[in-house]
Amino acid sequence: MEAAAAAPAVAVRRDRRRASGALEGEVLAALQRAGTPLTPREVQATLPGELTYSTVVTILSRLLVKDVLTRTPRGRAYAYAPLTDEAGLAARRMHKVLEGRPDREVVLTRFADGLAPEDAELLRQLLTGIPRPR
Incomplete structure (x- = not known):
């Protein structure tokens, strides 16, 4: 017992x-x-x-x-x-997800559509090479 x-x-x-x-x-x-x-x-x-x-x-x-x-x-x-810092690891994960999809345009469009306005503006600035205001 x-x-x-x-x-x-x-x-x-x-x-x-x-x-x-x-x-x-x-x-x-x-x-x-x-x-x-x-x-x-x-x-x-x-x-x-x-x-x-x-x-x-x-x-x-x-x-x-x-x-x-x-x-x-x-x-x-x-x-x-x-191999990299936390931001780099997050970016690597995003790349892997995108690489595994045949419909990249749809994935990127949905990703961009889901961004907060300030993140969408930041992404736009990064893609166009316009420096961010500090």
């Missing part, structure tokens, strides 16, 4: 689990804050919680496959760094 009263350790871990995308975001943010390439062990040390080394390596590998990170050998490990 006593064994049934104790809560399983797995239930506790479930409460602390984060979604895969959230973990990727945390790892990427840690690398961006560092400003220099980090090994998986260094990334693990900067993150809150109790992520295992293998979990950090898995997340770094996924981000590498997604072309978000670059890696270089450092001793017996690899050191990872983001």
Whole structure:
């Protein structure tokens, strides 16, 4: 009877689990804050919680496959760094979405139609090369 009263350790871990995308975001943010390439062990040390080394390596590998990170050998490990900043990553995602569509004109039109007026004006200025007023 006593064994049934104790809560399983797995239930506790479930409460602390984060979604895969959230973990990727945390790892990427840690690398961006560092400003220099980090090994998986260094990334693990900067993150809150109790992520295992293998979990950090898995997340770094996924981000590498997604072309978000670059890696270089450092001793017996690899050191990872983001390819660009947050704005650059957002732009890369937008490019990938657009590249995957055969109806680019429709996608771009709907995107532009959905912009707030100030964003539409900014886009117009960027496309025409007119400098923004400061």
